[in-house]
Amino acid sequence: MRVDRRQACLTVMALAAAAPARAAFGFDELMATLAERKSGEARFAEERFVSGLDQTLNYTGTLSFSAPDRLERHTLTPRRESFIVEGNQLTLQRGERVRRLALDSVPELAAMVAAMRGTLSGDASVLRRHFRASVDGRAARWTLTLVPLDQRLLGVVRLLRIDGMQADVRVVELQLADGDRSVTTIEPVAPKARSATP
Amino acid sequence: MTAAAPASRRGWIAVASWLAAMAIGTVVIVQTRFSADLSAFLPAAPDARQRALVEQLKTGIAARTLLIGIRGGDSAERAAASRALAESLRASPEFEQVLNGDFTAFAAVGRWVFEHRYLLSPAVDARRFSAEGLREAIDDTLSLLGTPAGARVKPLLERDPTGEAQRIAENALTSGGPRTQDGIWVSRDGERALLMTQSRAEGSDLDAQAQVLAAVRRAFAAVAAPGLELQLSGAPKFAVDSRAQIQAETKALALAGTVLMGTLLLITFASLRALAAAMLPVASGIVAGVAAVSLVFGSVHGATLGFGTTLIGEAVDYAIYYLIQARGGGTAAAGAAAPGPGWRRWVHESWPTVRLGMLTSICGFLALAFSGFPGLAQLGVFSIAGLVAAGYTTRHVLPVWMPDGTSGLGLRRQLGHGAAVLVRTLPRVRHLFTALGVASLVFLVWRHDTLWQTELSSLSPVSAPDLALDAQLRDELLAGDERTMVAVTGADVQAVLQSVEAVSARLDALVQAGQLVGYDAISRWVPSLVTQQRRRDALPDATTLQANLALATQGGSLNAKRLGPFVQDVQRARQMPPIEPGSLVGTPVATLVSALLVRGADGGSTALLPVVRTPGPAGDGAQAAVEQALHGIAAAQAFNVADELRRLYSHYIREAQGQALLGALGVVLLMAAWLRSLPRLLAVCKPLALAVLLTMAGFAAFGVPLGILHLVGLLLVVAVGSNYSLFLDWLRHQGSGDEDTLASLLLANLTIVLSFGLIAASAIPALAAIGRVVAPGALLALLLSAAYAAPRVQAVPDSA
Numbered sequence: 001m002r003v004d005r006r007q008a009c010l011t012v013m014a015l016a017a018a019a020p021a022r023a024a025f026g027f028d029e030l031m032a033t034l035a036e037r038k039s040g041e042a043r044f045a046e047e048r049f050v051s052g053l054d055q056t057l058n059y060t061g062t063l064s065f066s067a068p069d070r071l072e073r074h075t076l077t078p079r080r081e082s083f084i085v086e087g088n089q090l091t092l093q094r095g096e097r098v099r100r101l102a103l104d105s106v107p108e109l110a111a112m113v114a115a116m117r118g119t120l121s122g123d124a125s126v127l128r129r130h131f132r133a134s135v136d137g138r139a140a141r142w143t144l145t146l147v148p149l150d151q152r153l154l155g156v157v158r159l160l161r162i163d164g165m166q167a168d169v170r171v172v173e174l175q176l177a178d179g180d181r182s183v184t185t186i187e188p189v190a191p192k193a194r195s196a197t198p
Numbered sequence: 199m200t201a202a203a204p205a206s207r208r209g210w211i212a213v214a215s216w217l218a219a220m221a222i223g224t225v226v227i228v229q230t231r232f233s234a235d236l237s238a239f240l241p242a243a244p245d246a247r248q249r250a251l252v253e254q255l256k257t258g259i260a261a262r263t264l265l266i267g268i269r270g271g272d273s274a275e276r277a278a279a280s281r282a283l284a285e286s287l288r289a290s291p292e293f294e295q296v297l298n299g300d301f302t303a304f305a306a307v308g309r310w311v312f313e314h315r316y317l318l319s320p321a322v323d324a325r326r327f328s329a330e331g332l333r334e335a336i337d338d339t340l341s342l343l344g345t346p347a348g349a350r351v352k353p354l355l356e357r358d359p360t361g362e363a364q365r366i367a368e369n370a371l372t373s374g375g376p377r378t379q380d381g382i383w384v385s386r387d388g389e390r391a392l393l394m395t396q397s398r399a400e401g402s403d404l405d406a407q408a409q410v411l412a413a414v415r416r417a418f419a420a421v422a423a424p425g426l427e428l429q430l431s432g433a434p435k436f437a438v439d440s441r442a443q444i445q446a447e448t449k450a451l452a453l454a455g456t457v458l459m460g461t462l463l464l465i466t467f468a469s470l471r472a473l474a475a476a477m478l479p480v481a482s483g484i485v486a487g488v489a490a491v492s493l494v495f496g497s498v499h500g501a502t503l504g505f506g507t508t509l510i511g512e513a514v515d516y517a518i519y520y521l522i523q524a525r526g527g528g529t530a531a532a533g534a535a536a537p538g539p540g541w542r543r544w545v546h547e548s549w550p551t552v553r554l555g556m557l558t559s560i561c562g563f564l565a566l567a568f569s570g571f572p573g574l575a576q577l578g579v580f581s582i583a584g585l586v587a588a589g590y591t592t593r594h595v596l597p598v599w600m601p602d603g604t605s606g607l608g609l610r611r612q613l614g615h616g617a618a619v620l621v622r623t624l625p626r627v628r629h630l631f632t633a634l635g636v637a638s639l640v641f642l643v644w645r646h647d648t649l650w651q652t653e654l655s656s657l658s659p660v661s662a663p664d665l666a667l668d669a670q671l672r673d674e675l676l677a678g679d680e681r682t683m684v685a686v687t688g689a690d691v692q693a694v695l696q697s698v699e700a701v702s703a704r705l706d707a708l709v710q711a712g713q714l715v716g717y718d719a720i721s722r723w724v725p726s727l728v729t730q731q732r733r734r735d736a737l738p739d740a741t742t743l744q745a746n747l748a749l750a751t752q753g754g755s756l757n758a759k760r761l762g763p764f765v766q767d768v769q770r771a772r773q774m775p776p777i778e779p780g781s782l783v784g785t786p787v788a789t790l791v792s793a794l795l796v797r798g799a800d801g802g803s804t805a806l807l808p809v810v811r812t813p814g815p816a817g818d819g820a821q822a823a824v825e826q827a828l829h830g831i832a833a834a835q836a837f838n839v840a841d842e843l844r845r846l847y848s849h850y851i852r853e854a855q856g857q858a859l860l861g862a863l864g865v866v867l868l869m870a871a872w873l874r875s876l877p878r879l880l881a882v883c884k885p886l887a888l889a890v891l892l893t894m895a896g897f898a899a900f901g902v903p904l905g906i907l908h909l910v911g912l913l914l915v916v917a918v919g920s921n922y923s924l925f926l927d928w929l930r931h932q933g934s935g936d937e938d939t940l941a942s943l944l945l946a947n948l949t950i951v952l953s954f955g956l957i958a959a960s961a962i963p964a965l966a967a968i969g970r971v972v973a974p975g976a977l978l979a980l981l982l983s984a985a986y987a988a989p990r991v992q993a994v995p996d997s998a
Binding site (some may be wrong): 050054057059075078081097104105106108152174178182 | 334337338340341343344345346347348349355368376378379380381386709710712715716754756757760812
């Protein structure tokens with residue numbers, strides 16, 4: 001009984017000690033952590049689960065970001081395709097064809113880009129403008145959940161779940177309103193390793 | 199009439215012919231068409247391309263396009279107002295197209311495009327429907343699934359697995375358009391909702407455009423929450439506003455000018471009869487001017503009447519000279535007592551000088567009559583005819599009516615004294631004037647780069663704030679650069695469509711290279727019959743397609759069994775009748791097409807391809823690149839509307855400068871021929887040249903660049919000022935300072951300065967420009983003439 005009480009006591013103390021530690025890592029702390037990283041490069045592998053198709057759709061390629069607002073996604077397999085956004089300008093290339101768009105003329109797209117840019121640069125205001133954001137976990141292993149504020153976008157995108165470690169984004173899961181889903185795993189490429197192999 | 203003294207039959211014949219001329223003039227005027235569109239402010243362009251451009255500006259889609267902004271309130275209120283306004287306008291028969299970024303209203307267009315996708319998609323060729331082509335196309339379409347864009351593609355997957363609808367939409371979505379928020383267009387800062395309408399009525403039909411504007415205002419008032427503000431801009435708004443403004447101002451200016459001048463003359467002469475006599479040459483001048491313009495140009499522009507009121511200034515001078523000078527005796531004041539000699543002496547002594555002044559003015563206006571701007575040419579013809587009529591009336595009609603001038607005294611004596619004081623004192627400070635003149639010349643040479651305007655807008659009757667609003671809305675709605683265009687002309691529609699397709703292929707390369715964001719073309723909606731046939735030929739029969747599909751989807755994510763609807767749609771497309779412009783009437787795409795294809799009066803067609811260049815340095819060479827790309831396609835020409843207008847304007851300002859110099863040279867030659875003395879010629883020219891220099895320097899000092907209308911004003915300063923310097927020179931030559939003549943000069947000058955002072959305050963920039971030059975310029979011309987050509991200083995030789 002005594003022992004139990006002591007154990008209970010210890011458990012309570014441990015919980016008490018842990019609680020403030022957990023509370024200390026919230027949205028603002030995550031943003032501060034993410035803001036430290038000014039640029040990054042990564043490889044990605046995306047798997048999409050689409051109802052009505054016989055198999056999942058798989059894509060791989062590279063991602064790069066440089067603060068404040070340049071984001072590139074180059075799909076390498078199965079077909080080359082690129083998506084480059086800088087400021088309000090979006091450039092899409094597939095095969096020979098290039099398209100350029102003003103990002104804010106397609107609001108759904110603007111919100112999705114804001115989710116990525118806001119997360120990668122730790123820009124809280126950009127995220128809050130478009131999403132209800134919540135954070136779980138610790139700095140070493142966190143999950144950021146973004147739910148669209150705009151009703152129109154909410155009609156298409158249910159939520160975005162982003163998992164990461166410290167300033168690295170590791171998994172981006174996109175859940176669409178119709179139940180389809182895409183999971184992108186991200187493997188950072190050390191900038192030094194890259195610069196060492198010119 | 200008092201007496202038949204002014205001789206006789208000749209006098210009465212002159213009066214009878216004047217009456218006949220006035221009667222004919224009145225008949226012409228009654229049948230005259232008065233116009234008020236903006237055409238007077240657009241040059242009658244010299245080459246075919248510029249003519250096409252000006253024609254476009256007058257009657258093209260731009261002339262029917264209204265730009266609308268909604269400000270105030272919060273974004274939800276603005277969005278609601280935008281939707282409600284668009285809905286209400288779409289229901290009204292006046293509008294061909296109403297755009298506000300809400301493309302749910304274009305579901306019908308989407309359905310039409312989807313139905314016709316195999317005739318419209320640029321991707322359709324034989325390879326597209328081979329097993330390999332199908333596999334690639336299906337992969338591309340599937341790559342959108344599982345992303346937010348997939349929501350649009352997924353429901354159509356079974357009918358359109360190759361993504362032709364997507365492909366067509368991508369092409370149509372060129373510039374990306376304005377910012378979209380809450381499903382409607384807003385400005386980049388989000389503070390303004392944006393709409394764009396095209397009226398069914400022609401841009402030149404100003405009554406209809408006025409109704410369109412009223413309809414928009416009415417609809418807005420009915421739907422908008424309180425606190426919201428409607429902003430309207432665009433060519434129809436400008437045209438309707440200018441017309442109203444020109445009409446209102448012309449009336450107000452004419453009325454104010456008449457009242458002002460009447461008061462001045464009444465105070466001076468203290469005689470109603472003299473007032474009536476003074477107005478007679480003015481009225482005759484206006485009748486002759488309007489009739490002449492009507493006969494030469496076929497119609498009279500409202501603005502011409504506005505400018506024409508400036509004529510009152512000079513025509514009334516003639517009457518003033520006559521009324522005062524015919525009465526006073528050159529040396530003996532008693533001369534007035536004897537009836538008869540007054541008008542005879544005037545005709546003998548003063549008329550040659552007045553006539554010379556009139557001829558110099560005509561010389562100046564002759565330059566305008568040959569201007570490339572219809573508005574200015576009309577003004578030139580109006581002024582010449584008006585001056586001749588006013589001169590004729592003064593010379594031949596006034597002597598019959600008032601052979602001894604006016605007997606009224608009023609303030610004439612005081613005026614005479616005042617003028618005498620001026621003539622005595624001013625010559626003492628003439629070195630100061632000379633120094634000022636030299637300083638002005640130096641200043642003008644120093645500032646010669648910024649002296650002249652290069653913008654056509656300076657001629658436009660639209661005010662600066664309105665232009666600024668227009669620029670803002672245009673920038674937001676049309677990405678700022680919709681004004682680069684390619685025009686493709688041809689004898690028949692199919693020829694034009696084929697040329698447009700050739701041009702499109704070359705523009706596509708520029709889009710790929712990043713120099714252009716995109717462009718729009720009629721062939722996206724109406725491909726040429728040749729192209730449609732080629733696409734149709736590329737569509738395989740059901741059996742072949744099913745076989746190819748089976749191969750293409752083998753091992754893939756999409757099961758070929760789901761694609762039955764696709765096979766059916768392809769089979770249907772093979773039977774579909776071709777799309778032709780004529781067959782579009784009543785379909786939802788008719789409005790899209792009407793903006794891109796214009797039928798000429800001669801049966802030919804012109805297709806317009808608005809081109810959007812890439813913002814920033816990437817698009818810098820776009821214009822040259824487009825021109826280069828069109829090389830070899832004879833039917834196509836590229837132009838940038840703004841550049842082209844600027845080029846036109848600088849061409850015309852150079853032309854006007856040349857004409858003004860020719861006019862000035864003509865004035866000098868005329869005076870030289872009359873005076874036959876170099877020192878006298880210099881004495882007469884010097885004050886005029888100085889007046890022009892000082893006025894120009896004044897504008898430069900205030901940082902106001904000079905435009906064509908300022909140049910017209912300077913011409914008027916020379917024309918009017920030459921009267922003063924000639925009269926003063928004549929007096930000096932006679933060796934006597936006749937106070938009555940001096941009084942008439944001062945009074946004439948006062949009327950000019952006052953009437954042009956009125957015009958200077960006009961809200962129509964073009965009118966104000968003339969007034970602001972002539973009012974100070976004419977005053978300077980008189981003062982300087984008094985300083986340099988006054989009788990007292992006759993002995994002093996002029997310095998070079």
